[in-house]
Amino acid sequence: MNKKENYNTIFMNIDFINRYLMLSKNYCFDLHESFENYSNEKVIEIINELGYQVKLKKCDNYFNIVEFYLPFKFQFNIVLRYGIVELIWGIWENKLPNLQLSGPWGVIADNLGYEHPIRKPIFRNYKDLQEILKEAFSIFEDFKREVLTFQS
Numbered sequence: 001m002n003k004k005e006n007y008n009t010i011f012m013n014i015d016f017i018n019r020y021l022m023l024s025k026n027y028c029f030d031l032h033e034s035f036e037n038y039s040n041e042k043v044i045e046i047i048n049e050l051g052y053q054v055k056l057k058k059c060d061n062y063f064n065i066v067e068f069y070l071p072f073k074f075q076f077n078i079v080l081r082y083g084i085v086e087l088i089w090g091i092w093e094n095k096l097p098n099l100q101l102s103g104p105w106g107v108i109a110d111n112l113g114y115e116h117p118i119r120k121p122i123f124r125n126y127k128d129l130q131e132i133l134k135e136a137f138s139i140f141e142d143f144k145r146e147v148l149t150f151q152s
């Protein structure tokens with residue numbers, strides 16, 4: 001089995017498409033309801049409270065989480081624009097630049113064969129954002145566990 005097939009199996013095992021679709025449906029609000037004027041400091045606080053060390057990449061205005069579980073480097077980027085949450089993953093194996101997988105969750109779903117675009121979740125307040133991130137991190141934890149299990 002090649003690496004692409006391995007990752008497809010991992011995504012199937014964690015029910016990635018259905019979980020992302022449910023996240024999208026649960027947080028599908030009109031854009032005029034979105035929370036555009038959030039505080040980066042408050043977002044960092046929420047992410048820290050959910051158990052992750054995060055850095056704000058000011059140049060591109062995204063939140064970056066990096067974790068190492070040898071031989072892998074997992075990266076989770078969170079982009080918040082206009083109250084919309086874009087979730088992006090990257091995974092490297094055996095040191096850089098051996099990129100294994102990278103992309104926004106919507107592109108990953110497309111690559112897995114989902115035929116319709118999945119709308120990015122929208123948050124109206126910090127509570128919505130916290131719930132979106134809590135579920136996203138749950139999916140992330142399942143993904144990491146499967147990758148590490150699959151490679152051993």
